[in-house]
Amino acid sequence: MLKMLRDITQAVAAAQDLHSALDMLVSRTKIAMTTQCCSIYLLEGEQLVLFATDGLLHRAVGKVKMSLSEGLVGLVAEREEPINLADAQLHPRFKLFEEAEEASFRAFLAAPIIYQKRILGVLVVQQADTRLFSEGEEAFLMTLAAQLAMAIRNLRKKAEAPDLLYFTGTSVANGIAMAHALVIGGQIELAQPEVKVTDIKAEVIRLNIAIEACKDMLCSLSQRFEQEEDHEVVSIFSALQSLLDNASLGGEYIKEISEGWSAVSAVSRVSLRYIEEFTQRKDLYLKERAGDIRDLGLRVLRLLIEPERMGFEPDVPVILVTKEADATMLAEFPRHKLVGIVTEQGGVNSHAAILARALGVPAIIGVEGVLTAGIDKKLLIINANRGQLLVSPAPTLIAEYRNLISAEKALQQRYAQELNLPAETLDGKRIHLYLNAGLLSSLESEIAEGSDGVGLYRTEIPFMLHQRFPSESEQVKVYRQVLEIARGKPVVMRTLDVGGDKPLPYFPINEENPFLGWRGIRLSLDHPELFLVQLRAMIQAGADSDQLHIIFPMVSNLDEIDQAITYLEQAYFELKSDLGKDIVRPKIGIMIEVPALLYQLAEVAKRVDFVSVGSNDLTQYMLAVDRNNPRVSTLYDCYHPGILRALKRARFDCWQYHLPVSVCGELAGEPIGVILLVAMGYDQLSMNQGSLARINYLLRRVSHSDLSELLEMTLTLSSGQEVRELVREYFESRELGAIVN
Numbered sequence: 001m002l003k004m005l006r007d008i009t010q011a012v013a014a015a016q017d018l019h020s021a022l023d024m025l026v027s028r029t030k031i032a033m034t035t036q037c038c039s040i041y042l043l044e045g046e047q048l049v050l051f052a053t054d055g056l057l058h059r060a061v062g063k064v065k066m067s068l069s070e071g072l073v074g075l076v077a078e079r080e081e082p083i084n085l086a087d088a089q090l091h092p093r094f095k096l097f098e099e100a101e102e103a104s105f106r107a108f109l110a111a112p113i114i115y116q117k118r119i120l121g122v123l124v125v126q127q128a129d130t131r132l133f134s135e136g137e138e139a140f141l142m143t144l145a146a147q148l149a150m151a152i153r154n155l156r157k158k159a160e161a162p163d164l165l166y167f168t169g170t171s172v173a174n175g176i177a178m179a180h181a182l183v184i185g186g187q188i189e190l191a192q193p194e195v196k197v198t199d200i201k202a203e204v205i206r207l208n209i210a211i212e213a214c215k216d217m218l219c220s221l222s223q224r225f226e227q228e229e230d231h232e233v234v235s236i237f238s239a240l241q242s243l244l245d246n247a248s249l250g251g252e253y254i255k256e257i258s259e260g261w262s263a264v265s266a267v268s269r270v271s272l273r274y275i276e277e278f279t280q281r282k283d284l285y286l287k288e289r290a291g292d293i294r295d296l297g298l299r300v301l302r303l304l305i306e307p308e309r310m311g312f313e314p315d316v317p318v319i320l321v322t323k324e325a326d327a328t329m330l331a332e333f334p335r336h337k338l339v340g341i342v343t344e345q346g347g348v349n350s351h352a353a354i355l356a357r358a359l360g361v362p363a364i365i366g367v368e369g370v371l372t373a374g375i376d377k378k379l380l381i382i383n384a385n386r387g388q389l390l391v392s393p394a395p396t397l398i399a400e401y402r403n404l405i406s407a408e409k410a411l412q413q414r415y416a417q418e419l420n421l422p423a424e425t426l427d428g429k430r431i432h433l434y435l436n437a438g439l440l441s442s443l444e445s446e447i448a449e450g451s452d453g454v455g456l457y458r459t460e461i462p463f464m465l466h467q468r469f470p471s472e473s474e475q476v477k478v479y480r481q482v483l484e485i486a487r488g489k490p491v492v493m494r495t496l497d498v499g500g501d502k503p504l505p506y507f508p509i510n511e512e513n514p515f516l517g518w519r520g521i522r523l524s525l526d527h528p529e530l531f532l533v534q535l536r537a538m539i540q541a542g543a544d545s546d547q548l549h550i551i552f553p554m555v556s557n558l559d560e561i562d563q564a565i566t567y568l569e570q571a572y573f574e575l576k577s578d579l580g581k582d583i584v585r586p587k588i589g590i591m592i593e594v595p596a597l598l599y600q601l602a603e604v605a606k607r608v609d610f611v612s613v614g615s616n617d618l619t620q621y622m623l624a625v626d627r628n629n630p631r632v633s634t635l636y637d638c639y640h641p642g643i644l645r646a647l648k649r650a651r652f653d654c655w656q657y658h659l660p661v662s663v664c665g666e667l668a669g670e671p672i673g674v675i676l677l678v679a680m681g682y683d684q685l686s687m688n689q690g691s692l693a694r695i696n697y698l699l700r701r702v703s704h705s706d707l708s709e710l711l712e713m714t715l716t717l718s719s720g721q722e723v724r725e726l727v728r729e730y731f732e733s734r735e736l737g738a739i740v741n
C-alpha cells in the first residue's frame with residue numbers, strides 16, 4: 001500500500017507535463033470531468049494498474065460521470081499488486097461499472113486523477129462490446145498510456161516524494177472531520193503474563209501512580225455524567241474509586257507486589273482471583289461485584305501497560321483510533337472531544353456503530369493495519385462519506401477539507417432550519433419521525449422537540465454503563481428522565497436486549513453462536529427476577545401519563561409474547577397495589593426481527609398494540625449474515641430486493657390487521673431507505689438524532705404519489721446495489737443528490 005502511494009505521489013509531478021495530453025483524453029472519452037489536470041498511474045512495464053473509487057464515480061447518461069463536486073481524494077487502493085482486468089470486473093468495488101447501461105463491458109482501464117497534488121478520483125476508460133471508443137480512439141488511448149508510462153517512470157527516478165499514508169474502511173456514520181489521532185491499542189486482557197521483579201519499591205510506585213490516575217479518571221467521569229445529569233452513573237464511578245483504596249483492592253494489589261510480582265501481574269492475579277471467587281457465590285449482589293473488579297482491573301492495567309494514556313481524556317478534540325470501540329468506551333468518551341472514530345474491527349450495524357451515528361460522529365470501521373501504522377498524534381482527515389482516512393495531509397489538502405467541513409456544516413444548518421416544520425410530503429402525506437436513543441446525552445430536549453417522540457429507547461445501553469444490574473429505583477430514575485425529556489410525547493422503551501454483540505460486563509454470556517443464542521426476550525423470560533424489576537421500573541416511571549410504550553425484543557414465537565405479557569400484567573398489578581392508586585397501563589408491542597413472525601402478524605395483532613420492524617436484525621436473520629462480521633459485510637444489505645419485498649408485505653399485513661407499525665432499524669434513517677419505506681406505506685420511522693433533520697428536509701421535498709412507481713421498479717431489480725443506484729438517480733433528478741452523499 002505504502003509503495004503504491006509513494007509511486008502515486010511521484011506521479012503527481014508528472015501531471016504538469018502531461019496536462020495538455022490529458023485534456024485531450026478527457027474530451028475524447030466523453031467522461032464528464034471538471035478537472036484541469038490529471039495523470040495516469042502506471043506500474044512497471046506497460047501495465048495499467050486499476051483503481052476503484054469509493055463512490056466518487058456515478059453513472060451518468062450513457063457513460064460514467066465523475067462527481068468532483070466535493071473535490072475529494074477518491075482513490076481506494078484495494079490491493080498492492082496490479083489487478084488484472086479479468087479480476088477487476090469481478091471485484092465488488094467494480095460493481096458500479098458492471099451495472100452501467102452498457103452491461104457488456106469487456107474491460108476498462110482506470111487510473112487516479114491527480115489535481116494539484118491531490119488524487120481527485122479515477123479516470124475510467126471503458127472498452128465495451130458496444131464500442132464506446134472508435135478504433136482510432138482506442139489506439140490513441142493506448143499510445144497515450146504508453147507515453148504516460150514512460151514519463152512517469154522517468155519522473156519516478158528523479159523525485160523522492162514524501163509518503164501519503166492513506167487508509168480505507170467501511171463508513172458507518174457519515175461526515176468529515178479533521179483532528180489529531182488518539183490511538184488506543186487493542187483490547188487489554190485481564191490475564192497477563194506472570195512476571196517476578198526484584199525492585200519492589202519501583203513497582204509499588206508504578207502501581208500507585210496508575211491508581212491515582214485511575215481515580216482521577218473516575219472522578220472526572222463522575223463529574224461529566226453529573227453535568228449530563230446521568231445521576232445513576234455518577235454513584236457507580238464514586239463506588240469504583242473507593243474500591244481502589246488501600247483498605248480494599250488497592251491494598252490487595254500491593255500485597256501481591258510485596259510477594260515479588262510485577263505491578264501488572266499483581267493487578268491481573270488479584271482481579272482474576274476475586275472474580276472467580278465472587279462469580280461462584282450464590283448471592284446476586286456479590287456476583288455483580290465481580291463486574292466491578294474486572295472493570296477496575298482493566299482500567300488499572302491499561303494505565304500500567306499504556307502509561308502515556310494516563311488520564312487519557314484529551315485536551316483537544318481527537319479522532320479515536322482503536323481496535324474495536326465498544327459502547328461503553330464511546331459512552332464514556334467526552335462528547336465534545338470526539339470528532340471521529342476509526343476502528344480495525346466491528347460491523348456496520350454493531351452497537352458501537354449505532355452509537356457513533358447517535359452521537360453524530362463520523363466513523364469508519366474495518367480499517368486494516370491502522371493500529372500498527374504509527375499514526376498516533378498525527379493529523380488525520382476522516383472522510384466517512386467515502387470511508388477514507390488520510391494521515392498527515394499536505395497543506396493544500398487541509399485547506400480543501402476545511403472548506404468541505406464548512407460546506408457540510410452549512411448543509412446541516414440548512415436541514416436544521418426546517419426541523420420544527422412537520423415532515424410532510426409535497427402532496428400532504430404526514431410522516432411521523434421518532435428518535436432512537438440509549439444515551440441520555442443524545443436526547444437533548446431541543447432535539448426531542450424536533451421529533452414526534454422516542455421510537456426506540458434501548459435500555460441495554462444504560463445497563464452497559466453500569467457495573468451491576470441497576471436497582472429498581474435506579475432504573476425508575478433513568479426512565480423518568482427519558483420520559484421527561486420527551487415532554488409528553490410517546491416513548492417506546494425496549495426491555496433489556498443483551499446478548500449478541502451487547503454483552504454486559506457483569507453478566508458474561510459465552511456462546512458459539514451468540515446472535516442465535518440467549519438474547520433479548522429469551523434472557524428476560526429466563527430471569528423473571530430481572531425482568532420484573534425492569535417492567536416495574538418502567539411502569540412506575542410512566543405511571544401518570546400515557547407516554548410509555550413497552551416493546552419486547554427478539555421475539556421468535558407467540559408463546560414468548562404471551563409469557564412476556566403475563567409478567568407485564570404481574571408487574572402492573574403488583575405496582576398498582578404497592579402504590580395504592582390507579583396507574584396507566586402502558587401500550588405493549590414487539591420488535592419484528594425474526595423472519596418467521598412476518599408470517600404470523602394476524603396472531604401478533606391479537607396480542608399486542610403495535611409492532612416495530614427492527615430492520616437491522618431482520619436483515620441479519622433473513623440473509624443469514626452476521627451484522628458484525630466484516631468478512632461478510634458486503635452480503636449484509638438491507639436493500640436486498642428480497643428484504644424490501646418482505647417489508648412491503650409486512651406493511652400490508654399490518655394495515656390489514658389494524659396493527660400500528662413503525663420501522664426503527666438503521667434503514668429508517670437513511671434517505672434511500674426512507675423513500676422506499678414511505679413508498680410502502682410506512683408512516684412512522686424511528687432514527688438516530690443525526691438523521692432527523694436531513695430526513696425531515698427530504699420528505700418535505702418529495703411527492704408521495706411519485707414514489708410507488710419507483711418502489712415497484714426497485715422490487716424488480718436483482719440486487720441491493722441496483723436498488724440504491726436507482727433511488728440515487730431519482731434523487732439526482734430532483735436535485736436532491738447531495739442528501740445521499
Ligand SMILES: C=C(OP(=O)(O)O)C(=O)O
Nearest residue numbers: 614615616617664665666
Ligand atoms: C433496531 C434494531 O435493534 P438493535 O438495537 O438490535 O439494532 C434492529 O434490529 O433493527
